[in-house]
Structure formats: structure tokens, C-alpha cells
Amino acid sequence: MTMTTQRGVFNSSVMANNSFLGTTTSLENTTLPVTSVGTNDSQSIPSTSVNGSVENTTTVTSMRSLYVLTATTQKVSVQLNYSVVGTTILRTVSPPFTSAVVSPIEAECMKTPMQYQDPEPELNKNYIEDPCVAILSFGAWVEKKCEERLPFICYEDRFYGHVNVTEITSESATLTWESGPGDIEHYRVKYNNKTIEENITALNTSLKDLKAGTFYSVKVFPVKCGRPLYPENGTFYTVPNPVSDLQVVNMTERCVYLRWNASVDKVDKYLIHTEKKTTETENTEVNICDLTPGNLHNFKVQAGVSDNSQWSANSTISAYTKPAKVSNLHTSEIKDATITLEWDKPEGNVSDYLVNWSYYNGTDISCDKEEKNTIFIISNLPSGTRIKMSVIARANHTLKGERVTVVNFTAPEKITNLNLTSTEDTITAEWKYPAGSPNFTIELEHENQVVKTENINKTSVEFRNLNGAANYTVTVRSVSGGVPSDEVKMSIYTLPVTPRNPRLKTKNETHLTFTWDPPPNTMTVVYKVTLNSSFWSFHQEKILNNKTMYTFEGLKSGTNYTFTVQTKAAKELSEAATLRAPTDPVLKEITLSMVCSSKQSLLCDASNTRDIALEKLNSLFEALLGDSVAWSLKKQESVNPGN
Structure with a gap:
């Protein structure tokens, strides 16, 4: 059997089933040769071992650039991890190992005697004559043409x-x-598919000339055996540039509208920081609300990238919100030359107030005054004139809030020379006004109650159908624009009216009780009653409040008294109602004797002489007593005739 191999260091355990040999070969601690391509001479190359001891060695013979592995029959253990890509065998080793780079080799097979059970095997289309054998990653062997590189x-x-x-x-x-x-x-560094340096031996480098606010994907490839390994990866955003031309476009009492220019680099969002909150937006303008009126607010704007990893430096600006408008603006005291203006402090903060007033006095006049308090007295105004007044709250002494306006009139000048006259049931009032002829309001009061009111545009008025002997108060005010002047008051009584029907109700020797009827059109009347006796030089009087009966006591019996009753109003008295009434008499008899002497003989004895004397005596008593006391004079006939 012939086998093509690439590298002679293995650290794996493989059981190989060689169908050509018909036997199963166990390799253990096998040392395979490492050789180069291009030699035609037979040579023996030393083997290298990874995992230590080698019990047997193999001989590699180079013949026509063919490397032949003659495996020993000794069993060795080899740890192999292979992956096959086409005809390329890839090996992965878990523990550390050494490797060498060799050039591709041309495989060539040697014929060895082989025994077949069937001397005439059936040929198939995948049959390779004189094949070389390659091992797969999962341990199987495949046949390859030895000529393939x-x-x-x-x-x-x-x-x-x-x-x-x-x-x-x-x-x-x-x-x-x-x-x-x-x-x-060495290491090869790329970012965004751009290689910055090929041969970096250190474990760090710097990237320069980047674009602000840009996303970068970085790959660092370790290079080994002239080939890059899997890269180490990293991503990042560069810091965006700060926004420019940050400005306050508008402000209200609770909102500030900001605008800025976008950076030339890519920016995904912006953060706007205030004292109370942070607002995010993708636009280059924003309206920040829920602010305190009249306050100085600081705004910080940052540009940021989409994943919030990088934010630019702060661009800052400060602005005041407008102060809120004042409330409850009103005039509290109005006089002919001054008006007092009051208001309530608005919500938030104010530095001061700007008070303005204007009026027409032949020409248009307008005045302004700064004020820190919430009360202001406008002075030197013309009387009876329409005054327009407004108050504006300010922040930072310059930023104005909304104007609040009120209109009112100064009071006209008060009247002068008020004069009152009265009768039993009327009062006439007259006065003078220094300039013009405004309206007047006249009130008539009785017993602290207004009983009549007149609104006129002349300088006199008459009140009729009044009660007699009653105290009335007349109040006169000049009015301009609905605003009254200071009042002028004066009081007067209507003339008293004589009481009616005085009469004696009861009497005795020492008491007289009188009664009478009140005058018409009276409510509460004061009476003055008197009792007189000229004979006794007696005089008694009494002031009665709303009483129509009175008893005089301690009188002389048999005396004829004169009773008078009058209604009284201040110092004025009505005509008296008079009645004469006597007390009951206690009679006593007094005897008088007269002695007659005359030069004329028998004159005293004449009857007419006695009558004349009696008449003269009666005249004397009449002159002395009159009707002041009860008396009578009678002639007593003589008991002794002839005397």
C-alpha cells in the first residue's frame, strides 16, 4: 500500500481499515516524515515526534518525487483531527504543536503485491488504478489519483x-x-474594509484621520505561516463634533425654543439638558417646556450616535423665560390727584415691574416708572380724568412679560359752599363746583339710613314730603367717570309742626295730666311741655321724646294753670298748642266786715251805698286774683236787722 501525507506530526488516535490489504492496522505513536518536494534521489529523512517517545521509526524513500510511507506492523496511538476540503486535508490540533510549511508535493504510488479473492474483479467507473490513499477528518480513507497536487x-x-x-x-x-x-x-489591521498596516508586531495601534460620529468595524488578523487566522473584532463610534450656532429662537413663560446647525459628520440624535430633565430629539430644533417663569435656565446640547455610546462636548446657552403676568390688578384708593394701584406677584420670579399710565389733558401724556413692590401711587394727576394704567413684570430687568391693563378715573374735585334750607316738609340744598359741570350724587339720610338719592347734573336739589321736626343729613359728591369725589355733608331739621288737640286727661288738687295728638308726617318727635301760673309765679317745663302725655305734680289747689305743648327740632320750636286747666280747689270761707263813715248824714245807711262798696271790693279781688285761683265774693245778709 502507498499513502500520501502532508505533514509528519500527528496527535490523534485513528483506527484505519485498509480494504486493499484486507487487514486492520492500528497506528500508535507513529512518526511520519516531513520532507520537501523536488528531490529525485532516494534519501532517508529523520522523523519528528510531537507526543514524546517513538518505539519504531519509519523509512521514507523518495522516488521520482514520490514519498512512500512504509508502515511498521507495530501499533501506535495517534490523535488526529482532520477536515477535508476537496482533496485538501485540514488538521486541527488541540494541544500545542509545531508545524512547518512545505510546498505542495506530487504523489506517486508504488505497486505492491495484492491478493484478491476474486482474480477478476468487476470494474466500475470510479475505479482508480494504482491509487493513493487520503484520510478524512472522521477517520475514513479515500482513494486519490497520485498525480493530483x-x-x-x-x-x-x-x-x-x-x-x-x-x-x-x-x-x-x-x-x-x-x-x-x-x-x-505579525498582525494585519483593517477597519471598514480598509487595511491600515500590514505588518504590526505589537498588540496595539492607533487609528487617525477618522470621521467624527462615524461607525467603525475593526478586524485584527493574526498572521501565521503566511496566512491570516480568524480575526479579532471590535466596533466603535467616533465622538461627534459639537453642534454649532446654538441659539434661542423664542421664549414664552414656560418654554424656550432652541435651534442649532447640524454637524457635517453623521449625527443620529441630540440630548438637551436642563436643570430638571433631559430631552432627546433627532431634529436640530426643540421646544423645551415645563420651565419656571422668569427664571434663568441653562441649556446644554450634545450630539450623539445611535447606540448612545458617544456624545459630543456640550454646547451651552442660557436664557430667561418670560415672567408671568401680574394678577388682581386694581385701584385701591382714588382721589382727585392720585390713584393707588395694587397687584399680586405672579408665579415664578420677577426682577421688577414696569408701571405705565397715560391720559389726555389737552395733549396725550404717557409716563413709565420702575417699581419693585406690588403697590404704586400715581400722583399729580388731573381731577376727573380718565387714566389708563398697566403693569408689566420683568425678568433680568429687561425681559418683559405680558401687559395687564386697568382703566379708571381720578376723582373730581369736591363741591364747595353747601347750603341747606328747610320748611316743615322740605329741604333745599345748593352748592358750587369749581370747574365744569360733572354729575352729582346727593344722598338724604335720616336716623343713619339713606331715605332718598338723587343723581343730577345741576348744583341744587329739593327734597319734598319729609317729616316735620326731623333731623336730615345731606351728602353731596361730584362724580366723573363713575368715580365720586370726596363727600361734603351737612345736617338740618325740617321745621317742627304744632301738636294737635291738647286736652286735660285727669286732675286733682295737686296734679294735672295732659295729653295731645302728634303732628302729621312725623316719626320720632321731641316735645316741649310747659305749665305756668302767673299768680303763684310758677313755671315748669319738660322735654319729651316721642311721648304725647305728661303729668304735672306738686301744684296748688284751686289754681288755674296754663299748659303749652310744642314740637322741637334742634333749636327750632313749633307754634305752641295751649290749654288752661285748674286744679281742684280746697275752699275756705273768709268773712270781711266793712265800717262805713261819712260826713253826709245817713249815707252809710243807704242801701245802694252797701252795693257800691261790694262792687268795689269785688273789682279789687278781680284785679288781684282774676281767674288764677278759684274765689268768689258774696254779700252776707246781716243777722241783726237794723245794724
């Missing part, structure tokens, strides 16, 4: 390695990788 391959077990990429920038990166198995001659 078999290429020699230096082969290793499949090697898995990894390329580490560090120090990545937008233009460069550093590669490091693992050492290949065995005696590696």
Missing part, C-alpha cells in the same frame, strides 16, 4: 479574540487586542 495548509484551531477600543476622539482611537495562538508572525 495537494496544497499544504498551515492551520490552527479557531481563535476567538476581541479588539478593545480606547481613547476615542472625533478623529482618532487606540486599538488593543489579544495575542494570537502560537508563533504569530
Whole structure:
């Protein structure tokens, strides 16, 4: 049997069944020759061994460039791992081994005596006369034509390695990788199918002149026996370039709109960082919202690649959001030359406020004032004038929020020279106004209640059908644009009305009780009652509040008293209602005796003389007592006639 082999070092165990020999041969610790092609001389080449001891050797004889293996009958153990590609036998060895590179050889067979059971075998179309035998990876033998050239391959077990990429920038990166198995001659580096260097002996190299933000696939091939092994792989992105021309396009109270220019290199996405959150977008503009009004916000924009492995340096910009508008703007105090303006601080932050007011006073006038507080007094205004007022919150003393406006009038000047006159049921009010003729509001109050209101555009008014002897207060305000001036007040009583129907209700020797009816159109009336007796020089008076009956006590009996009742309003008194009424008398009899003397004889005895004397006495008492007290004078007839 003749067998073609390529390399003389095996580390495998194979049981080969040689159908041509008809016997099974066990090879153990077989040493096979390593030789070269091109010699025509017979020579013996020393064998090499991988796994140690060799019990027997084989002799390789070179004849016409044919290497013949004469196997000994001794059993050897060989560990083989083969794979066959066409006519090429590939060997994989698990433990370390040495190898040599030889050129392809031309196989040639020798004839050896062979015994056949059937001297005339049946030929088939695949029959090869004088074949060479090749071994397959799974141990089987196949016949090959000895003339076929078999290429020699230096082969290793499949090697898995990894390329580490560090120090990545937008233009460069550093590669490091693992050492290949065995005696590696050098390394060949490729990225994106571009070879950068053929013969690298170190385990690292640098890539330069790369494009920013670009994906790179790196392969490092260990080269052994002049052939590359399986590559070590690595991938990476270069760092993208920062965005350019970052600018704030617009801002609102809660949003800032950013825009920038895309890099010339490839960029897949962008990150926008704020104090509270990070936003991702694939566009070159973004609207960042949910911000605090009036705050200074810092924005950082980064360009990134699709797998988020690389981000550019930050491009930064700062901007204020607009402040929110003020709320509850109102005028709290209005006078003829000043208006007090108040408002509530808006949400967020403000640096100050810009207050503006304008009005027309022959020409258009507009004024601005910066204010830090939420209250502002506008002064030096014309009275009775329409004033337009607005407040704007500002951030950073420059960025203005939304304007809030309110319109109101300054108060007109108050009236002067208010004068009131009254009768029993009317009050007339008159006044003066210094300039123009605005509207006026007049209120009439009685007992702290407004009973009548008049809105007029003249400087006098009359209130009718009032109660007599009542205290009324008149309040006058000038009005311009619905805004009243300071008020001017004055009070006056209507004239009192005489009480009606005074009468004596009860009496006795020392008491007199009087009653009367109140005057018409009265509610609460003050009365003044008096009782007089000129005879006794007696005078008594009393002020009554809304009472129509009164009793005088401690009087003289039999005395005729004069009673008067009047309604009273402030210092004014009505005409009196009068009544004379006597107390009951307590009668006493007094006897008077008169002595008559006359020069004329018998004059005193004349009857008419006594009558004349009685008349004169009665006249005397009439003049002295009158009707002030109860009395009577009667002539008493003489008990003794003739006297």
C-alpha cells in the first residue's frame, strides 16, 4: 500500500481499515516524515515526534518525487483531527504543536503485491488504478489519483479574540487586542474594509484621520505561516463634533425654543439638558417646556450616535423665560390727584415691574416708572380724568412679560359752599363746583339710613314730603367717570309742626295730666311741655321724646294753670298748642266786715251805698286774683236787722 501525507506530526488516535490489504492496522505513536518536494534521489529523512517517545521509526524513500510511507506492523496511538476540503486535508490540533510549511508535493504510488479473492474483479467507473490513499477528518480513507497536487495548509484551531477600543476622539482611537495562538508572525489591521498596516508586531495601534460620529468595524488578523487566522473584532463610534450656532429662537413663560446647525459628520440624535430633565430629539430644533417663569435656565446640547455610546462636548446657552403676568390688578384708593394701584406677584420670579399710565389733558401724556413692590401711587394727576394704567413684570430687568391693563378715573374735585334750607316738609340744598359741570350724587339720610338719592347734573336739589321736626343729613359728591369725589355733608331739621288737640286727661288738687295728638308726617318727635301760673309765679317745663302725655305734680289747689305743648327740632320750636286747666280747689270761707263813715248824714245807711262798696271790693279781688285761683265774693245778709 502507498499513502500520501502532508505533514509528519500527528496527535490523534485513528483506527484505519485498509480494504486493499484486507487487514486492520492500528497506528500508535507513529512518526511520519516531513520532507520537501523536488528531490529525485532516494534519501532517508529523520522523523519528528510531537507526543514524546517513538518505539519504531519509519523509512521514507523518495522516488521520482514520490514519498512512500512504509508502515511498521507495530501499533501506535495517534490523535488526529482532520477536515477535508476537496482533496485538501485540514488538521486541527488541540494541544500545542509545531508545524512547518512545505510546498505542495506530487504523489506517486508504488505497486505492491495484492491478493484478491476474486482474480477478476468487476470494474466500475470510479475505479482508480494504482491509487493513493487520503484520510478524512472522521477517520475514513479515500482513494486519490497520485498525480493530483495537494496544497499544504498551515492551520490552527479557531481563535476567538476581541479588539478593545480606547481613547476615542472625533478623529482618532487606540486599538488593543489579544495575542494570537502560537508563533504569530505579525498582525494585519483593517477597519471598514480598509487595511491600515500590514505588518504590526505589537498588540496595539492607533487609528487617525477618522470621521467624527462615524461607525467603525475593526478586524485584527493574526498572521501565521503566511496566512491570516480568524480575526479579532471590535466596533466603535467616533465622538461627534459639537453642534454649532446654538441659539434661542423664542421664549414664552414656560418654554424656550432652541435651534442649532447640524454637524457635517453623521449625527443620529441630540440630548438637551436642563436643570430638571433631559430631552432627546433627532431634529436640530426643540421646544423645551415645563420651565419656571422668569427664571434663568441653562441649556446644554450634545450630539450623539445611535447606540448612545458617544456624545459630543456640550454646547451651552442660557436664557430667561418670560415672567408671568401680574394678577388682581386694581385701584385701591382714588382721589382727585392720585390713584393707588395694587397687584399680586405672579408665579415664578420677577426682577421688577414696569408701571405705565397715560391720559389726555389737552395733549396725550404717557409716563413709565420702575417699581419693585406690588403697590404704586400715581400722583399729580388731573381731577376727573380718565387714566389708563398697566403693569408689566420683568425678568433680568429687561425681559418683559405680558401687559395687564386697568382703566379708571381720578376723582373730581369736591363741591364747595353747601347750603341747606328747610320748611316743615322740605329741604333745599345748593352748592358750587369749581370747574365744569360733572354729575352729582346727593344722598338724604335720616336716623343713619339713606331715605332718598338723587343723581343730577345741576348744583341744587329739593327734597319734598319729609317729616316735620326731623333731623336730615345731606351728602353731596361730584362724580366723573363713575368715580365720586370726596363727600361734603351737612345736617338740618325740617321745621317742627304744632301738636294737635291738647286736652286735660285727669286732675286733682295737686296734679294735672295732659295729653295731645302728634303732628302729621312725623316719626320720632321731641316735645316741649310747659305749665305756668302767673299768680303763684310758677313755671315748669319738660322735654319729651316721642311721648304725647305728661303729668304735672306738686301744684296748688284751686289754681288755674296754663299748659303749652310744642314740637322741637334742634333749636327750632313749633307754634305752641295751649290749654288752661285748674286744679281742684280746697275752699275756705273768709268773712270781711266793712265800717262805713261819712260826713253826709245817713249815707252809710243807704242801701245802694252797701252795693257800691261790694262792687268795689269785688273789682279789687278781680284785679288781684282774676281767674288764677278759684274765689268768689258774696254779700252776707246781716243777722241783726237794723245794724
